[in-house]
Each structure stands twice: as C-alpha cells, then as structure tokens.
Amino acid sequence: MLNNHQILQKMMRHAYGTVPFYQHLMDGDVVAESMEIDDLPIVDKECMVKSGDSMLSSRYIGKYIGKQLSWTRTSGSSGILHEIYWDDEDERKSLKSLWLLRKKYYGISPRQKLCYFFPSDIAVEKYMEKERVLAVSRSVLYDGSMEETYQKIKQFHPEWMILQPSIALLLCHLAEKYGIWNNLRYIEFTGEYLELPLRHRVEAVFGCRTANQYGTKEVNSIAYECPEGNMHVMSDNVYLETAGENVCVTSLRNYAMPFVRYQLDDRGKISRGVACACGRCGDILTLSAGRSDDFIKLADGGVMHAYALMQIVHSINYQYDGCIMQYQIIQADYDYFVFKLVLAEDDSEEEMKDILPQLIARGVDERMNEDCVTDVQFEEDIFPEERTGKCRIFRTEIA
Ligand SMILES: [Zn+2]
Structure with a gap:
C-alpha cells in the first residue's frame, strides 16, 4: 500500500x-x-x-x-x-x-434514506427516486413546484x-x-x-x-x-x-x-x-x-434565488455544447438584467451571438414571470472583484 x-x-x-x-x-x-x-x-x-x-x-x-x-x-x-x-x-x-x-x-x-438536489441540466426529470434515494431537480426552485416538492420529500421520509x-x-x-x-x-x-x-x-x-x-x-x-x-x-x-x-x-x-x-x-x-x-x-x-447576496430582489419585497437565472445559462450550455465559457448576471433594477458572457472561441461563435440575446431574454421573462429588459453583453474576460478576489456570478444593484 x-x-x-x-x-x-x-x-x-x-x-x-x-x-x-x-x-x-x-x-x-x-x-x-x-x-x-x-x-x-x-x-x-x-x-x-x-x-x-x-x-x-x-x-x-x-x-x-x-x-x-x-x-x-x-x-x-x-x-x-x-x-x-x-x-x-x-x-x-x-x-x-x-x-x-x-x-x-x-x-x-x-x-x-437520502434526499438531495441535483442541477437541472443533468436530467429532465423533476424527481428521480430509487429505493433509498430521492433526488430532486433544482428546477423546482424556480418553476413554482417547491411546495409540491416539500410534500414529496415529507412523504419519502428521508x-x-x-x-x-x-x-x-x-x-x-x-x-x-x-x-x-x-x-x-x-x-x-x-x-x-x-x-x-x-x-x-x-x-x-x-x-x-x-x-x-x-x-x-x-x-x-x-x-x-x-x-x-x-x-x-x-x-x-x-x-x-x-x-x-x-x-x-x-x-x-x-x-x-x-x-x-x-x-x-x-x-x-x-x-x-x-x-x-x-x-x-x-x-x-x-x-x-x-457571498450572502445570491438573491434576486423582487418588487414586492420578496427574494428569489439567483439560481433561477443561472439556470438559463446552464440549460443553453447543455443544448449548445458548452458555448458559454464564463458569465455574470447583474440585476440593475427589479425588471432589468444584464448578462455578461464570454463565449468559447470556435466556428459557431458569431452564430451564437445572434441567437443568445433572444434565448436569454425569453428565459428571463419565463423565470421572472413578467416582461423584463435583458441586456446581453459579450466580453473577452470577466475579472474578479477587487474586494473579494472572486468573480461573482450574480449581484444585484438594488440597495
Ligand atoms: Zn475533529
């Protein structure tokens, strides 16, 4: 040994x-x-x-x-x-x-018996249940089925x-x-x-x-x-x-x-x-x-986990073979989101620049359940913040 x-x-x-x-x-x-x-x-x-x-x-x-x-x-x-x-x-x-x-x-x-949550881009199912394991897709965090999911977990008795x-x-x-x-x-x-x-x-x-x-x-x-x-x-x-x-x-x-x-x-x-x-x-x-501020702020005073918007990028990458190398999402106002994207340098880069703004805007409207303004910007690099040394995926500018 x-x-x-x-x-x-x-x-x-x-x-x-x-x-x-x-x-x-x-x-x-x-x-x-x-x-x-x-x-x-x-x-x-x-x-x-x-x-x-x-x-x-x-x-x-x-x-x-x-x-x-x-x-x-x-x-x-x-x-x-x-x-x-x-x-x-x-x-x-x-x-x-x-x-x-x-x-x-x-x-x-x-x-x-175990219950855990998995990233929703690895499977389309909302739940995967085996004898001793209940795996729940993180899509339930934003698709409105969190209460149903809680009941499901409760019945499973993990x-x-x-x-x-x-x-x-x-x-x-x-x-x-x-x-x-x-x-x-x-x-x-x-x-x-x-x-x-x-x-x-x-x-x-x-x-x-x-x-x-x-x-x-x-x-x-x-x-x-x-x-x-x-x-x-x-x-x-x-x-x-x-x-x-x-x-x-x-x-x-x-x-x-x-x-x-x-x-x-x-x-x-x-x-x-x-x-x-x-x-x-x-x-x-x-x-x-x-980070403690991974939450999207809502006009009614509530919050939603930023995963709802991150998921849009994950599912696009799943569909388009990892075309987005790096990204950052900024909430500029309750209904205004900026997506900064660094794309993989390959043959489809120009084509993706045409497709992505529409895909993302549609995704944001769906997840936020209202008409939002979405600004998609293509960048060469996304640099870490000075204060934390990290590239935060999400930040909100609403105080
Ligand atoms: Zn110890």
Whole structure:
C-alpha cells in the first residue's frame, strides 16, 4: 500500500506524463522520477478552459470513447463551466473516507434514506427516486413546484439530506408551514459557504444534527466537519495547500482527469497537525466567508434565488455544447438584467451571438414571470472583484 505522499508523487508523474494540458506546461521537459509539488505551477479553471488542451489522461481515452467514464458539468462561483470525468473505481475510492466519517460521526451509511438536489441540466426529470434515494431537480426552485416538492420529500421520509444552505433555508420556510417528518437525523451542508445563523435556524426547525462538507466535482470531498466543529482535510483523497488566500487542491484519486495544484475560488486557512477532541489528528481547514447576496430582489419585497437565472445559462450550455465559457448576471433594477458572457472561441461563435440575446431574454421573462429588459453583453474576460478576489456570478444593484 502506498502512503499519501507516495500517492501524491504517483499522481504528479501521471498528470505531467499523460495529460496534454500539464505536458504543455512542462514545455517539452522530461518528467522527473521524483517531483516536488512546490516546483509545479498553480493552475485554475480559467487557464484550463483557455488553454484549449485536453484535461483527460491519454491512458483513459479508450474509456472516454467507450463512454465508460462518469461525466458531469460544473460551474462554481466564478461562472466558468467545465466538464469533469471520473473513472468509477477511482470515484468509489475517492468517496470512501467521507462515508467512513459519516458513519463514525453521525451514524449515516448508504443504507439510510437520502434526499438531495441535483442541477437541472443533468436530467429532465423533476424527481428521480430509487429505493433509498430521492433526488430532486433544482428546477423546482424556480418553476413554482417547491411546495409540491416539500410534500414529496415529507412523504419519502428521508433520514438525511444533502443540501446547499440556500435550499435548506427554503425548506425551513416550508417546514414551518407544513410541518416536518419524524425520522430526519442529519443534514449535510455543501456547495455554498455556511453562515452560522442559517445553520442555527435549520437545526432549530428540523431538530437534527448538521455538518458541513466542502468539496468539488473535480476532486470530491476536500474537508468534512467533525462533531467538534472542525473541518478536517480529507488527506486520503486530496493534498491541500493555499495559494495566497485561495484554497489549492490536488486530487489523489482522479486519474482520468487529474487536478494538480488546482486553485479554487474559495478562500481559507489551513492549520497543520491539529489534535482535535474528536480523536483525529491532522490538517484543519477554516473557510472564509463567501457571498450572502445570491438573491434576486423582487418588487414586492420578496427574494428569489439567483439560481433561477443561472439556470438559463446552464440549460443553453447543455443544448449548445458548452458555448458559454464564463458569465455574470447583474440585476440593475427589479425588471432589468444584464448578462455578461464570454463565449468559447470556435466556428459557431458569431452564430451564437445572434441567437443568445433572444434565448436569454425569453428565459428571463419565463423565470421572472413578467416582461423584463435583458441586456446581453459579450466580453473577452470577466475579472474578479477587487474586494473579494472572486468573480461573482450574480449581484444585484438594488440597495
Ligand atoms: Zn475533529
């Protein structure tokens, strides 16, 4: 059995030896037998997308062509879209530690009934129900069927849920209106920064334990919270460091699409070798506060999650093969939205510039349920904000 340091060495050699994107970064140099991670460049999603080089290992091209790799699309808070591939066996290994800790800390195993929400561009169904899992499309957040969905979840009686904090908050409103079911034991937060007041509210309304899980589709779980409130780095699955203030991750498991010194949009600090009261000793991640203003403001004083508008871009990308590389949505007034888009540079770019304004305007009117003014602007780049260092996908200018 290799230790984590040896696995890291193996992954660096594999990435720089077999992945066109990393090979180009080496500029023709031969891959050394022993590499030091500090000598390798830090990369991010933007430079991967812009390089135009394949992120797939040449050793997995056969499985890729044979459609034997699992596939997903991710956007993240920077708004750049990316396709992620995993070999099934690697993905199982990648998730093993998380399952062990769920069991140890919270008594949760794959045997318990689970409810979670999935991005609506991966399937047209509103619900996908298997024996122990109810998966709900995030389309219910904006298509008016959230109340029906709550009843569906309540009837399903999940023992645990994996929720983005913003979705958990919507479920709290519904739980207060329609009541809760009695065998919910645990809620796992993921996908967004968790604000403490929101967490307290969810715990009070649902009367269950909660924990924070931080991860990405590219590498799966990066850190997981123990009952003492510490986010333990999943060191069997990732090698974690910081680049400036940003979190920078290397997957120890994804050989089909390796991520080495991959800088994420999130900011955080790592404390090394901490002995925690939960019994684990190792690295602990403290994430910095992110966005709390992901909500579209409505004229009647209400709010709607910005996902309603982000979804328009996701479904266009699903239909038109990832033509939008990066985007930003600005609410200039209650009925006035600006979409800034960076398009993939290819043969269909000009054609897409004709089609997109209409598609987006129609999408906005549908989602907002009224006639809105939509201004679509094509950009070369979308730069991060100075204050946060992030490219926020959505912001509202209504005070
Ligand atoms: Zn702990």
